[in-house]
Amino acid sequence: xxxxxxxxxxxxxxxxxxxxxxxxxxxxxxxxxxxxxxxxxxxxxxxxxxxxxxxxxxxxxxxxxxxxxxxxxxxxxxxxxxxxxxxxxxxxxxxxxxxxxxxxxxxxxxxxxxxxxxxxxxxxxxxxxxxxxxxxxxxxxxxxxxxxxxxxxxxxxxxxxxxxxxxxxxxxxxxxxxxxxxxxxxxxxxxxxxxxxxxxxxxxxxxxxxxxxxxxxxxxxxxxxxxxxxxxxxxxxxxxxxxxxxxxxxxxxxxxxxxxxxxxxxxxxxxxxxxxxxxxxxxxxxxx
Amino acid sequence: xxxxxxxxxxxxxxxxxxxxxxxxxxxxxxxxxxxxxxxxxxxxxxxxxxxxxxxxxxxxxxxxxxxxxxxxxxxxxxxxxxxxxxxxxxxxxxxxxxxxxxxxxxxxxxxxxxxxxxxxxxxxxxxxxxxxxxxxxxxxxxxxxxxxxxxxxxxxxxxxxxxxxxxxxxxxxxxxxxxxxxxxxxxxxxxxxxxxxxxxxxxxxxxxxxxxxxxxxxxxxxxxxxxxxxxxxxxxxxxxxxxxxxxxxxxxxxxxxxxxxxxxxxxxxxxxxxxxxxxxxxxxxxxxxxxxxxxxxxxxxxxxxxxxxxxxxxxxxxxxxxxxxxxxxxxxxxxxxxxxxxxxxxxxxxxxxxxxxxxxxxxxxxxxxxxxxxxxxxxxxxxxxxxxxxxxxxxxxxxxxxxxxxxxxxxxxxxxxxxxxxxx
Numbered sequence: 001x002x003x004x005x006x007x008x009x010x011x012x013x014x015x016x017x018x019x020x021x022x023x024x025x026x027x028x029x030x031x032x033x034x035x036x037x038x039x040x041x042x043x044x045x046x047x048x049x050x051x052x053x054x055x056x057x058x059x060x061x062x063x064x065x066x067x068x069x070x071x072x073x074x075x076x077x078x079x080x081x082x083x084x085x086x087x088x089x090x091x092x093x094x095x096x097x098x099x100x101x102x103x104x105x106x107x108x109x110x111x112x113x114x115x116x117x118x119x120x121x122x123x124x125x126x127x128x129x130x131x132x133x134x135x136x137x138x139x140x141x142x143x144x145x146x147x148x149x150x151x152x153x154x155x156x157x158x159x160x161x162x163x164x165x166x167x168x169x170x171x172x173x174x175x176x177x178x179x180x181x182x183x184x185x186x187x188x189x190x191x192x193x194x195x196x197x198x199x200x201x202x203x204x205x206x207x208x209x210x211x212x213x214x215x216x217x218x219x220x221x222x223x224x225x226x227x228x229x230x231x232x233x234x235x236x237x238x239x240x241x242x243x244x245x246x247x248x249x250x251x252x253x254x255x256x257x258x259x260x261x262x263x264x265x266x267x268x269x270x271x272x273x274x275x276x277x278x279x280x281x282x283x284x285x286x287x288x
Numbered sequence: 289x290x291x292x293x294x295x296x297x298x299x300x301x302x303x304x305x306x307x308x309x310x311x312x313x314x315x316x317x318x319x320x321x322x323x324x325x326x327x328x329x330x331x332x333x334x335x336x337x338x339x340x341x342x343x344x345x346x347x348x349x350x351x352x353x354x355x356x357x358x359x360x361x362x363x364x365x366x367x368x369x370x371x372x373x374x375x376x377x378x379x380x381x382x383x384x385x386x387x388x389x390x391x392x393x394x395x396x397x398x399x400x401x402x403x404x405x406x407x408x409x410x411x412x413x414x415x416x417x418x419x420x421x422x423x424x425x426x427x428x429x430x431x432x433x434x435x436x437x438x439x440x441x442x443x444x445x446x447x448x449x450x451x452x453x454x455x456x457x458x459x460x461x462x463x464x465x466x467x468x469x470x471x472x473x474x475x476x477x478x479x480x481x482x483x484x485x486x487x488x489x490x491x492x493x494x495x496x497x498x499x500x501x502x503x504x505x506x507x508x509x510x511x512x513x514x515x516x517x518x519x520x521x522x523x524x525x526x527x528x529x530x531x532x533x534x535x536x537x538x539x540x541x542x543x544x545x546x547x548x549x550x551x552x553x554x555x556x557x558x559x560x561x562x563x564x565x566x567x568x569x570x571x572x573x574x575x576x577x578x579x580x581x582x583x584x585x586x587x588x589x590x591x592x593x594x595x596x597x598x599x600x601x602x603x604x605x606x607x608x609x610x611x612x613x614x615x616x617x618x619x620x621x622x623x624x625x626x627x628x629x630x631x632x633x634x635x636x637x638x639x640x641x642x643x644x645x646x647x648x649x650x651x652x653x654x655x656x657x658x659x660x661x662x663x664x665x666x667x668x669x670x671x672x673x674x675x676x677x678x679x680x681x682x683x684x685x686x687x688x689x690x691x692x693x694x695x696x697x698x699x700x701x702x703x704x705x706x707x708x709x710x711x712x
Binding site: 148 | 325331355361376380381395504505506507511710
């Protein structure tokens, strides 16, 4: 990111330098998210990337149902609310009638990986030119911490009070890997908000997912592993440690597929395919 | 049909005969699709289901030819949510389906009504409940006029009785959707979707307006949000009151209905869609047998032409509602009539259509009951006149009218207005 350095300040020796500034597209207000929640970090990264790529003025975004239902209160771009799980279908409609728009969806794991599985799979299968941000915190936060499709085995939630039992409740879904199998998916990656270096990598993934759309690629998805201190029954610090431990073991980090033709210098890993790659390559290698 | 259609508020143009030469034979589903295209439909999203599949197929061929959007979605949920997204940008958007598919679309209908997103939805109704059958039906009347999604909302519902009228109403549907920022339903039964009729290739493309709400990217203006959520009860109530004001306006301005053979009619058949076509034949047969019957045909099912029907019920001996259902619209008929005259019902279900002879039979039965009641009322009056009044007439009316509470309303109404039901 370009540093917003004020020229006159920079000339004076010892003067304070502005190295960090709120992007204009991020609304000037506090969020409704719980203390320690990762949604704010993902919003911030999106705002930075959109600003760097000059996207806000022609963005049409789709808000989900769940904790991020009020995403439009924090990102100053045109927004439409989707019914629970339907954001990829709503985005498809926008994309088809507005070829010039930058189309963005933002969904949680209950929204994308449970009630909205049909919509996300088929938007990906059609190779819709949209950028999907998927925040996975392994729980239904908004409704009080119930089990999600992504909840870890053994994890206690308000609807799995004895812990998630695979025999009764099935296994966590790695939906990003599932989607990466589809030829319509140009880019699929999983990052994390657990610490500053990981946040930097996550930002690069988000940027790459936006560039794929700008460059005319197909469906691009970034899964952001996030925390839910309240739903998990942990302090924010404990939740971040948990995120770096059991969560990342279940959900390995890295670029899962990149079938992009023109790979921008986004720093989000190299293209697994490349210009002549007729056969999609899936490289799910953990970074951590 | 012996006399020309008389339409309350005409969605048709005046020169009905001028286009006779340009008539072509078209299948209902295809004619509707083409009418939507000619009305400027920018994008169509659908999913195959009988008996509306030809509509989707027509769109699949024609829309890409014209450089417009066609997407076959993964489900009816997918289709209508694509429509929601496209419509949010100000595009002229349409979806179509048949009954079970409309149930799936109900969720997004509620969101679109709540957020003020215009769209046209065609339901080529088949028999239910559940998977039911693929035969024609009107058993989604409740769903269309009072149901689909959750929450306090309504959508205008247009019900054509011919393929030509359906073509006219497609343009009307887009106009209403954009004028009032609402989803609009066009309901047909499977016969109107599947049948072929000669139609005039006369189309209407409603004028386009710039929308100050459409999502186009927030360049040089504040960002726009299209949503239905409001967690502050007072704010949400205000949003709802605005919706209700809109519905009141639609109820005042947009009621459509048609009448036939009503000038001297003692008996009124109330029917829409294919049932109205059957009723039309039944009226001719009934008149040949000395029963003067006429047709009242709602074209908007919501807003229902209640005032107009109420007016007619003041002079009618009785009303017979004919539907391809167990009796759904008849509830609205009774609400409009408020017991001023007896209301009977005849319907078939399961994909069957009442025959004109069946309807004439039902009409004769109703006629007989009315005559017997009138006779009893006359006797009663004579008795009262003779000073032996025992006020039993309420029971007699109950025989014709059905549930006693409606009877009471009838009696109260008759007494309050000082009229004597026995004289009619």
